[in-house]
Amino acid sequence: MTTAPWRDPALPAAARVDDLLSRMTLQEKTAQLYGVWVGASTDGDGVAPLQREMTADFDWDELITHGLGQLTRPFGTAPVDPALGAQALARAQRRIVEAGRFGIPALAHEECLAGFTAWQATAYPVPLAWGATFDPGLVEELGRRIGQDLRSVGVHQGLAPVLDVVRDPRWGRVEETIGEDPYLVGTVGSAYVRGLESAGIVATLKHFAGYAASAGARNLAPVRAGVREFADVTLPPFEMALRDGGARSVMAAYTDTDGVPASADPGLLTELLRDAWGFTGTVVADYFGVGFLRTLHRVAGTEAEAAHAALAAGIDVELPTVKCYGTPLLEAVRAGEVPEALVDRAARRVLLQKCELGLLDEDWAPEPAGRISLDSAANRALARRLAEESVVLLDNPDGLLPLAPDTRIAVVGPRAADALAMLGCYSFPSHVLTHHPEVATGIEIPTLLESLRVELPDAKVTFAEGCGVSEPDTTGFEEAVARTAEADVCVAVLGDRAGLFGRGTSGEGCDATDLRLPGAQSALLDSLVATGVPVVLVLLTGRPYALGRWHGRLAAVVQAFFPGEEGGPAVAGVLSGRVNPSGRLPVSVPHVPGGQPWTYLQPPLGLAGEVSNLDPTPLYPFGHGRAYTEFTWEDCTGGAEPATIGTDGSYDVSVTVRNTGDRAGAEVVQLYLHDPVASVTRPDVRLIGYQRLELEPGEGRRVTFRFHADHSAFTDRSGRRVVEPGSLELRLAVSSADVRHTARLTLTGPVREPGPDRRLRCEAEVSGVA
Numbered sequence: 070m071t072t073a074p075w076r077d078p079a080l081p082a083a084a085r086v087d088d089l090l091s092r093m094t095l096q097e098k099t100a101q102l103y104g105v106w107v108g109a110s111t112d113g114d115g116v117a118p119l120q121r122e123m124t125a126d127f128d129w130d131e132l133i134t135h136g137l138g139q140l141t142r143p144f145g146t147a148p149v150d151p152a153l154g155a156q157a158l159a160r161a162q163r164r165i166v167e168a169g170r171f172g173i174p175a176l177a178h179e180e181c182l183a184g185f186t187a188w189q190a191t192a193y194p195v196p197l198a199w200g201a202t203f204d205p206g207l208v209e210e211l212g213r214r215i216g217q218d219l220r221s222v223g224v225h226q227g228l229a230p231v232l233d234v235v236r237d238p239r240w241g242r243v244e245e246t247i248g249e250d251p252y253l254v255g256t257v258g259s260a261y262v263r264g265l266e267s268a269g270i271v272a273t274l275k276h277f278a279g280y281a282a283s284a285g286a287r288n289l290a291p292v293r294a295g296v297r298e299f300a301d302v303t304l305p306p307f308e309m310a311l312r313d314g315g316a317r318s319v320m321a322a323y324t325d326t327d328g329v330p331a332s333a334d335p336g337l338l339t340e341l342l343r344d345a346w347g348f349t350g351t352v353v354a355d356y357f358g359v360g361f362l363r364t365l366h367r368v369a370g371t372e373a374e375a376a377h378a379a380l381a382a383g384i385d386v387e388l389p390t391v392k393c394y395g396t397p398l399l400e401a402v403r404a405g406e407v408p409e410a411l412v413d414r415a416a417r418r419v420l421l422q423k424c425e426l427g428l429l430d431e432d433w434a435p436e437p438a439g440r441i442s443l444d445s446a447a448n449r450a451l452a453r454r455l456a457e458e459s460v461v462l463l464d465n466p467d468g469l470l471p472l473a474p475d476t477r478i479a480v481v482g483p484r485a486a487d488a489l490a491m492l493g494c495y496s497f498p499s500h501v502l503t504h505h506p507e508v509a510t511g512i513e514i515p516t517l518l519e520s521l522r523v524e525l526p527d528a529k530v531t532f533a534e535g536c537g538v539s540e541p542d543t544t545g546f547e548e549a550v551a552r553t554a555e556a557d558v559c560v561a562v563l564g565d566r567a568g569l570f571g572r573g574t575s576g577e578g579c580d581a582t583d584l585r586l587p588g589a590q591s592a593l594l595d596s597l598v599a600t601g602v603p604v605v606l607v608l609l610t611g612r613p614y615a616l617g618r619w620h621g622r623l624a625a626v627v628q629a630f631f632p633g634e635e636g637g638p639a640v641a642g643v644l645s646g647r648v649n650p651s652g653r654l655p656v657s658v659p660h661v662p663g664g665q666p667w668t669y670l671q672p673p674l675g676l677a678g679e680v681s682n683l684d685p686t687p688l689y690p691f692g693h694g695r696a697y698t699e700f701t702w703e704d705c706t707g708g709a710e711p712a713t714i715g716t717d718g719s720y721d722v723s724v725t726v727r728n729t730g731d732r733a734g735a736e737v738v739q740l741y742l743h744d745p746v747a748s749v750t751r752p753d754v755r756l757i758g759y760q761r762l763e764l765e766p767g768e769g770r771r772v773t774f775r776f777h778a779d780h781s782a783f784t785d786r787s788g789r790r791v792v793e794p795g796s797l798e799l800r801l802a803v804s805s806a807d808v809r810h811t812a813r814l815t816l817t818g819p820v821r822e823p824g825p826d827r828r829l830r831c832e833a834e835v836s837g838v839a
Contacts, residue, residue: 073136076431082424086417089171089429095409096135097170098416099399102380105132106146106390107161127391133168137175138419141389143220144187145179145501148508151189155437162223162435173420174435178226178273180263182245182495183633184452185218188502189511190443191453195493195611196231196257197630198459198609200248200655201294201694203737203761205260207455212264212272214451218443219270223435225426226318230261232306233281235292235668240286241579244493244631246612249668251302251689252756255309256830259434262314271422274310276322276355278303278337281325283392288363288578292326297749299326300784302670308346309829317350317422319398320466321384323365330366338383345825351418353386354379359393362524369457372397376585377407387416444512449635456632456639458735461652462695463616463626469603470625471646471697472558479556480518481549481597483538483590484564484609488514491636493611494567494576503572512634517562517607520637524645532555535597538566539574539588546589546596552724553600558624560644563590563598564609567631575611575631584615584662591618598622607640615816617660617688628658646697651735651761653694657687660832669805672750692739692756692804698730700764704771705801707812716780716818719777722799724810725838726762727769738761740774740831741805743798748785754805758831774799778816779828792821810836 074080075089090098104128143158144151158177164170169504180186184193193215199208219227233242235249247254258274264274279299283290292304310316321338322331332336332354342348362368362375369375376393387394401407420429427433462470470516472478484490492499498510515523522530534675535549536542553559563586570578574587585591595618597604603624608614613632627650629640642648667675667692677684703725714720726736738760742749759779760772775801778792785791801810 072431075429082421083511085429086420086422089415089420090394090413093171095402095412096399098412099394100135101138101416101419102385102412103387103391103394104141104389105137106141107143116682127269130168132269132391133165136169136173137165137169138386138390140177142179143177144185144224145497147501148188148201148505148511148687151187151222151436151443152441155441158223159435159437173423174433176225176423176426177223178228179219179224180495181215181219181227181229182231182799183493184496185215185443186495186497186500188497189445189449190218190497191452192492192496192498192512192514194456194459194633194636195244195631196247197244197611197655198455198632199257200253201461201630201652202455202458203253203653203759204458205257208257209260209264209460211451212261213267213453214448216268216270220268220619221439221441222437223346224270226273227265228273228275228320229265230258230272230274231276232258232310233276234302234306235287236282238612238656239581240281240283241288241576241581242281243656245495246281249657250655250756250799251305253655255306258306259310259314262310262316266315266317266506271318271426272314272316273318273320273353274307274316275320277307277319277342278322278327278331280291280324284743286580288580289323292324296788297784300583300790305829311346311348312432312829319348319350319352319722321352321358322353323361325353325366330362330368332384333362333368333378333382335382343383347825351385351422352383354384354388356389357392359384359387373401373406377401380407380411380415380432385418402428419701430497452633453635453639457634457642457648459630459632459652460640460643460650461628461645461650461654462625463628463658463689465625465695467624469558470605470644472525472528472644474525474645477529477555477557478521478525478531479552479559479602480521480530480532480562481535481553482562482593483534483536484517485562486516486532486534487517489566490516490564491632491634492567493631494569494579496567497569499576500569508524514634515637517609517637517640520641521644524638524641524647535593536589538590541589543592546593549593550596550600552576553597553602559597559600559602559604560607561594561604562607563594565611567611581612584613584659586614594619605644609636613654613656613658615659615662620688628654649697649732649734650694651696651737653692653737654689655691657691660684660686660688663837670751670752672756674750676753690804690806692802693736693807694737696734697734698728698734700736701727701729702801703727705812707799707810711796711813711815713815713817714778716778716794716816716821719775720814721773721775721807722801722812723771723773724801725769725771726764728764728766733763733765733767736764737803738762738772739802739804741800741802742781743800744781745796745798747783747793747795749783751783754800755807758833760833760835762835771836771838773834775832775834776833777828779823780831781816782827789822792816792823794818794820
C-alpha cells in the first residue's frame, strides 16, 4: 500500500501539509479551525466570561465526521480522576480519528497558569509569586514539570503564561501576571515558556495585547494606552517570549485599543506578530473572543462577519467551542463573502502544528504510557521551593522575626485557617471545585495555622478568625482581641479570596475600587494593633494593598502572593526562621488606597512634586525585600568620569556582593537605567537586568552585567525604536528606590535604529571571589 505524502514523516512538514490541504474539502478545513468544549455548562455560573450565553449545543457524532481542530479542557471543566480522564481522552481521540476521512486527531488544550488546572494536580504559586522569586531558572523548571504532567495525560497545548504587565493593581487579574515591569515579566515568562516547550507542550502567550491596561482596572474595559506605552511596556515581554522562549502559540486579547479589538486587528496579529516578528505558530482566540466581536464590541453584525474579521486579522482557531467558525463561516465562504484563501491560511498553520506534534503520523497513539501522578513528591518539593523563594519580608524593624520557638502566639484573621487562602483563581479548587462542593479537594493544602503549629511545636498557638474576607461583620473582633491580649505576639493573617467574576476579592472579573484591604480586615488590624501586643502582619493576596495606615505600628510585615499548596509551610518557615526570606516585590506596595493607577515606571510628571497634593511614592518600592542576614556591596566598576561608548557599543558594570551575616541567604542584584534627557519623556528608572545570588555566610560573588546600547532603546515620536546619543546612568540597586552604585555613560554617534535582532536581555556573569 502506498502511503500518501502527507503521512510520510520523511518529507518536510510544509510539503506534507500542502498535500493534505489539497485533498480536503472546505468543511474539513474549517473543522480544523475550532475547538469543542464537551461538558461546558450552559446554565448557572461558568468559568469563562458569558459562558452561559455563548455556549451552544452540538451533535458530537455529526461534528467529528469532518474532523476537529481542538478539544477544550477535558480535565479542567469538571473533577476527573487523572488516570480515568486520560483513558477517556484517548477514547475520544480514537473516535475522532475513526470518524473523519483523514483520521486526524484533535489537539487537546488545558489551562496551566499556576499548575495543570486539573483535579489532584499540584497547585503551584501564582505567577505574581514567580516574579517575586527573581529566579527564571526555577520558573523554567516549573514549566518543564507542568509540561510533563500535561503530556502524561494526552494534552498538547497549555494556555499560559500571562505576559500582561501590571498597569493598575486594582485589576482583578494582577495575581495572574508576573509583575509591573516588562523586563521582569519578559525574562521570567520566557523561562516558563522554555520549560513548557521543552516538555513538548505548545505554550500560549496571553493576552496579546494590552489587556492589563484596561481603563479603570475593569476586566475587558477599553484600553487607552498610547503608542509608545504599548510599544515599550506592553509588547516587549511577548517579543522576548517568542524569540528567547520559543512559544508556538499566541492568544488574542479580549480588549480593544483605541477602538480596535485585538481579535480584529491585522496590524497586531499579522503585520506586527508575523511580518515584523516572524512568528509562524498559531493564534487562538480567547474564549468566545470571536463571538464577542458581535456581542460585546459590536464591530460585526453577524457571526459570519465576526468570523471574517477575526480570520482576516489572523486568528487561526476559535476557542473554546464552535460558534462563528462553524456553519456561519462555511456558508459565508460558499456565498463568496469570505475568501477561501483565509481558511486555507489558518488551516495550514493549524495542520503544520499538528504535524510538528506528530498528530499526522500513522503510528500516532493517544493512549497514555506509564503511571499517572499529577501531584508527585517531586512536584510538591518544587512547589515548596518556589513558595519559599517568593515570600517577601517587607519590614522587620526591631528584629522580632524570626519568632521565638516557645512564645505565645495568637493567630488571627480570615486567611489563617482556610486552605483556599493559598490558591489563585486558576487553581482547580478555586476555579472549578467551587461548583462541586461535594468533591474533595484532591490535594493536601496545609493552612498557615496548621503549618505554624508544626513549625513551632513548643509555642502556644491560639486562633480566632476575627472577621470574614469580604464581609463587613465585626462580631468576631472581641474574641480576636482577647486572644491577642493573652499572647506575646499576634500573627494577623489577612488577604484575598480568589474567585471568578465577582465571586472573590481577587481573580478574573474581581476588580477592586481601591486598594483597601477587603471587608472589615482593616478595622480588625486596627483593633489588634491597639492592644499593644506586637503584631506581625502576614498577607496572602493576589495584589498589593495599601499599608501606609499601619506603617511604623507593626512588628513585621510578610507578603506572600497566593503561594500554592506548599505555601503554608513556606510562610511558616519564614516566620520561624527556618527559611531566610529572599523574595522581592514584583509590584509596588502603596501608601494610600486611592490615587491609582501607579507603577514605578513613571516619567518625571508621574513622580511626587509640587504640582499636586497627591504623593504617589510607594511605601515599599518595586524590587524591595529584606532578609535575616546582611549583605555588603563592594568594588563597583565605574569611576567619577563617565565612560564613552557608541550608540552600538557595550559596557560591563560589576559589583561584588558578600554575605556578612551568620546564615545563608540570597541577595538580588538589580540593574536600572536612568536616561536624564531624551527626545520623549522616559521612566525615571527601569529595570534592565538582575541576578539572584545564593550566598553562604562570608561568601562573596562578583556579578558583571553586559550592558549594550540596545538596552537603552525606546520608541520615539515617529514610532521608530531608537538608540539616542547622550548621557545615561546604570544604577546597581537592591530596589528601584535603593541605589548602591551608579556608573555613568556617554553614548556617542548617530541615532541608531536597532533591528529585529536587537539584544533583549542584559546578560549577567557570576564569578567567585576570595
